[in-house]
Amino acid sequence: MKVFKFGGASVKNADAVRNVGNVLQAFEGEEVLVVVSAMGKTTNALELLATAYFENKEEKHDIYKQVKIFHEEIIKGLLHNSSSHTYDDIENLFIELECELENSPDSNFDKVYDQIVSYGEIFSSRVLSAYLNEAGIKNRWMDAQNFICTDNTYREGKVDWDITGNLISKKLKPIVKKQMVVTQGFIGRNKDNFTVTLGREGSDYSAAIFAYGLDAESVTIWKDVAGVMNADPKKFPDAIKIDAISYPKAIEMAYFGATVIHPKTIQPLQSKNIPLLVKSFVNPTAEGTVVGVSKEKEVHLPTIISKGNQLLISISSKDFSFIVEDNLSKIFDAFATHKVKINLMQNSAISFSVCVDNDLNRVNQLIQFLEKDYTIKSNAGVSLLTITNYTQETLSKHLQDTQLLIEQKTRNTVQLVVGLKA
Numbered sequence: 001m002k003v004f005k006f007g008g009a010s011v012k013n014a015d016a017v018r019n020v021g022n023v024l025q026a027f028e029g030e031e032v033l034v035v036v037s038a039m040g041k042t043t044n045a046l047e048l049l050a051t052a053y054f055e056n057k058e059e060k061h062d063i064y065k066q067v068k069i070f071h072e073e074i075i076k077g078l079l080h081n082s083s084s085h086t087y088d089d090i091e092n093l094f095i096e097l098e099c100e101l102e103n104s105p106d107s108n109f110d111k112v113y114d115q116i117v118s119y120g121e122i123f124s125s126r127v128l129s130a131y132l133n134e135a136g137i138k139n140r141w142m143d144a145q146n147f148i149c150t151d152n153t154y155r156e157g158k159v160d161w162d163i164t165g166n167l168i169s170k171k172l173k174p175i176v177k178k179q180m181v182v183t184q185g186f187i188g189r190n191k192d193n194f195t196v197t198l199g200r201e202g203s204d205y206s207a208a209i210f211a212y213g214l215d216a217e218s219v220t221i222w223k224d225v226a227g228v229m230n231a232d233p234k235k236f237p238d239a240i241k242i243d244a245i246s247y248p249k250a251i252e253m254a255y256f257g258a259t260v261i262h263p264k265t266i267q268p269l270q271s272k273n274i275p276l277l278v279k280s281f282v283n284p285t286a287e288g289t290v291v292g293v294s295k296e297k298e299v300h301l302p303t304i305i306s307k308g309n310q311l312l313i314s315i316s317s318k319d320f321s322f323i324v325e326d327n328l329s330k331i332f333d334a335f336a337t338h339k340v341k342i343n344l345m346q347n348s349a350i351s352f353s354v355c356v357d358n359d360l361n362r363v364n365q366l367i368q369f370l371e372k373d374y375t376i377k378s379n380a381g382v383s384l385l386t387i388t389n390y391t392q393e394t395l396s397k398h399l400q401d402t403q404l405l406i407e408q409k410t411r412n413t414v415q416l417v418v419g420l421k422a
Contacts, residue, residue: 001031001032001033001176001177001215001217002027002030002031002032002216002217002218002220003032003033003035003216004032004034004207004220005035005036005037005185005203005204005207005219005221005222006034006035006036006222006281007037007203007221007222007223008037008038008039008040008041008042008043008124009040010222010223010224010281011036011039011040011124011127012039012040012041013039013040013074013077014073014074014077014078017074017078017127017128018131018135019282020222020281021131021132021135021137022284023222023281023284024180025137026284028137028180031176031177032176033172033176033180033181033210033216034128034139034183035184035185035203035210036121036124036128036184037120037124037185037186037203038120038121038123038124038186039070039071039074039120039123039127040070042067042070042071042120043117043120045070046067046116046117046120047113047117048063049063049064049067049101049116050109050112050116050117053100053101053105053116054105054109054112054113056105060101061101064097064098064101068094071090071094071127074127075087078127078131078134079127079130079131079134086126086130089130090123090127093119093123093126097119100115100116109361110154113154113155113197114154114155114194114195114196114197115194115195117197118186118187118195118197120186121144121184121185121186121203122143122187124184125141125183125184126141128182129141129182132182137180138179139179139180139181139182140175140181140182141182141183142182143183143184144183144184144185144187144188144206145184145187145188145189146167146171146189147164147167147168147183147210147213148164148187148188148189148198148206148209149164149188149189149190149191150188150189150190150196150198151190151196152191152192152194152196153196154196154197155197155199156197156198156199156339157188157190157196157197157198157199159188159198159209161212164188164209164213165212165213167213168209168212168213168214169213169214169215172213172214173214176214183210184203184206185202185203185204185206185207186198186202186203186206198264199262199264201259201262202262202264203262204221204261205262205264207221207265208264208265208266208267208268208269209268211268211269211272211274212272212274215272216274217274218275218277219275219277220277220278220279221260221276221277221278221279222279222280222281222284223260223278223279223280223281224280224281224282225241225260225280226241226280226286226288227241227242227243227279227280227286227288227289228242228245228253228258228278228289229242229260230242230301230302230303230304231303231304231305231306232304232305235306236304236306239304241288242301243287243289243290243299244289244290244297244298244299245289245290245291245293245298245299246291246292246293246294246295246297246298247269247270247292248295249295249298250266250276250291251263251266251267252388253303253305254266256305256307256386256415257305257306257307257343257384258303258305260278261276266291269291269292270292273292275290275291276290276292277289277290277291278291300389301389302387302388302389302390303386303387303388303389304385304386304387304394304398305385305386305387306383306384306385307343307357307384307386308383309357309381310343310356310357310382310383311357311358311363311378311379311380312378312379312406312417313353313354313355313356313363313367313378314351314352314353314376314378315331315351315352315353315375315376316351316352316374316375316377317374317375318373318375320350321350322349323347323348323349323351323352327352328347328352330373331370331374334366334370335354335366337369338362338363338365338366338369339362340356340357340359340362340363341356341357342354342356343356343357343384344406344408344417346406346408353406355384355406355417358380379405379419381419382405382417382418382419383417383418383419384415384416384417385398385415385416385417385418386413386416387414388412388413389412390413395416398416399416401421403418403419403421404416404417404418405417405419
């Protein structure tokens with residue numbers, strides 16, 4: 001039994017969806033579960049819609065129309081059976097979304113976010129399933145929310161592994177044994193029957209959750225790159241593919257911000273020794289990268305991970321007291337309360353510096369809270385570079401035309417917070 005995950009780039013338009021069909025055609029007759037993300041940049045558009053709705057801005061209607069037109073155009077380019085019930089299914093989903101926008105929003109933005117942004121995966125999976133059936137690749141559409149059960153942590157749902165694993169094993173596995181199943185990434189449901197998302201780019205994690213419950217032989221993430229690269233090829237043209245890496249190395253890369261794998265994906269796979277394959281949907285017969293080999297078999301290349309849109313925050317006490325256990329406890333509690341994740345931190349006698357994702361809503365609330373007791377300074381528009389197996393030549397190359405703000409080194413890894421030179 002195999003689990004395949006296709007991201008937004010693989011279903012960004014009608015031609016891309018047809019290509020997914022070509023990939024899946026090679027696996028007809030096999031036991032396959034397909035997990036799909038929202039189409040193209042739909043998640044970004046729905047995030048804007050959620051914000052506009054929450055803030056009661058008129059532009060919500062225009063954003064809604066754009067999202068609807070985008071999907072209608074893809075459907076027109078794919079489905080030639082005008083009597084297909086998919087037209088009605090998608091239309092009904094958009095009516096549901098439109099009705100949601102006419103109601104008063106909940107006071108909890110994260111809850112609002114999940115109810116709206118989750119539509120992207122529902123749309124894409126419905127369209128993909130219908131196209132595959134019309135193309136002769138028989139499959140059954142299933143709602144991931146019927147299997148992935150979470151707590152009430154909206155936008156970062158924590159999975160109830162006992163309930164989820166049991167549902168997937170008892171209810172979903174027999175269906176996958178009979179026919180291909182198409183479902184959604186990124187989404188689950190809590191005990192109150194509300195949608196809860198698993199975190200941005202969480203479809204990889206969904207694939208791992210399903211694989212865990214299905215006891216799958218492998219998970220394949222289909223990307224627009226040849227496999228796991230030692231750097232982002234869009235930023236570093238000389239990036240090369242890594243053929244094989246261990247679970248610990250993949251976890252480390254994901255934690256540091258490598259976008260090819262979601263940080264939570266590896267652990268459920270490692271617990272059942274399920275290999276993760278990262279392959280190209282452009283060249284599906286190529287080898288790609290295998291994640292899950294022993295440390296002795298992995299290739300030790302320098303890896304360069306760049307996270308942009310970072311904010312460097314420096315926190316110092318107003319009374320010049322030391323930033324030690326008492327102050328650090330208050331600061332960490334504030335970060336946890338406001339759900340702001342720290343990507344790098346550095347402590348000195350009277351200041352504490354952190355590098356975080358510049359999530360304006362959460363970060364601004366955090367800073368306002370901390371300013372009651374601390375002096376806060378910040379640098380926006382910085383980047384966090386993490387380089388493993390580095391050399392001085394590598395460091396010098398990547399520090400050109402940058403202003404070095406923080407440097408942290410261990411034996412094999414260096415992390416650099418850099419901004420553009422003035």
